Amino acid sequence: MKKKIGLFTIIIGLVILNSCKVEELKNEQVLFVGTYTDNGSEGIYKFNFNPDTGELTNKTLAAKIKNPSYIAFSPDRNSLYAVSEVDDYKENNGSITAFNVKDTALVKINEQSTYGANPCYVGVSDSGQLVAVANYTGGNVAVYGASVNGLNSDAQIIDHKLLDSTKKAHAHMASFINDELVVSDLGLDRIKKYTQANGGFVESKQKELILAEGAGPRHFVTSAGEEFLYVINELNSTITMFRKEAGKYHGKDTYATVASNFEGESYCADLHLSPDGKYLYGTNRGENTMVIFKVDATTGNLELVGRESVKGDWPRNFTIDPTGKYVLVANQRSNNIVVFNRDAENGTLRFVSQVDLPSPVCLKFY
Structure with missing residues (x-):
């Protein structure tokens, strides 16, 4: 009888332990990471993220692909798109690959040319039916139709090289905001705006926003109601704010991202608003910091x-986890991803953990 009770106790114990592990796995989030592959990385990686402890574990190679420097999910999370930031895919162009996401596994659907060199950003429309790629060296944007069969080959090419005879176009971000395609061009110091017409995109009524000469607009974000648009400028280490009036953005307020006593070179990279819109965060490569602003x-x-401090070197893309509790930073040159706890009340960050990974540059939660 004692043996039976002992065996029964062991079985119950194992069941409880197993259910705890299952519950723990259910609570974990999945993080995908794009990398540069000239430093030991092989492509896109996947981690489990524990929102209770702030730790990243179970690193696995999700897809072998060259220089997936930017990745983006479709709104339904059934597809993932990854650029290959190269200039030798076809006719000196880069490429974009469409993956089907099955239980967090990536299955390649197809690959297309980006019709420009060194693509560095992917934007997906709210419907999931359009995908835009910004080609940095190519100085243009490619817009594709998207479906369960991947990306169409007949992309619309929006060429910025024709817009200025003295400056060199460098499209850096292409994002869909409502019915418009908005593109930051670091070389032209412009935010270009396009609207849909006759099956393609044409210049919108407010065709552009002009930044300071040499600012180098890189990424941008809008407030929840789109009343405000914030642009992070790579070359002069500033954030510029535009306000919407009568449907158009006007006025510019500019804020420095690096400390006034910082000596040396620094270049901005990424920016994001907190989920509640109360704080704006931006990364400084060189000063190696995350700047934090409170939003009125x-x-x-x-x-x-x-x-x-980002606890590393050359912070590129960063992300805020779905709970809004953590900020994760990809430090390209120090080969690590650093996790910070975010104080929702004060906006401040506190170091929690870090993991090593060669040349991480883009972080996306599934």
């Missing part, structure tokens, strides 16, 4: 909270 809900004005 009424005016959109920014108030400096401070700067936090």
Whole structure:
């Protein structure tokens, strides 16, 4: 009888332990990471992220692909698109690959030319039926139709090289905002705006926003109601804010991202608003910090909270986890991903953990 009770106790214990592990796995989130592959990386990686502890574990290679420097999911999370930031795919162009996502596994559907060299950004429309790629060296944008069969080959090419005879176009971000395609061009110091017409995109009524000479607009983000648009400028280490009036963005307020006493070169990379819209974060490559601003809900004005060391070198893309509790930073040159706990009340960051990975540059939660 004692043996039976002992065996029964062991079985119950194993069942409880197993259910705890299953529950733990259910609670974990999945993070995909794009990398540069000239430093030991092989492509897109996948991690489990524990929102209770802030730790990244179970690193696996999700897809072997060259220089997937930017990745993006479709709105339904059934597809993932990854650029290969190269200039030797076909006719000196880069490429974009469409993957089907099955239980967090990536299955390649097809690959297309980006019709420009060194693609560096992927934007997906809210419907999931359009995908845009910004070609940095190519100085143009390719817009594809998308479906379960992948990307169509007959992309529309929007060429920025024709817009200025003195500056060199460098399209850096292409994002769909409502019915418009918005593109930041680092070389032209412009945010270009396009609207859909006759099956393609043409210049919108407000065709562009002009940044300071040599600012180098890289990435941008809008507030929840799109009243405010914030642009992070790579070359002069600033953030510029535009306000919407009568359907158009006007006025510019500019904020420095690096400390006034910083000596040396620094280049901005990425920026994101917190889920509640109360704080704006941006990365500084060189100063190697995350700058933190508090956002005035009424005016959109920014108030400096401070700067936090990223615990690494050359912070590129970063992301805020779905709970809004953590900020994860990809440090390209120090080959690590660093996790910070985010104080939702004050916007400040506190170091939690880090993992090693060669040349991480893009972080996306599934």
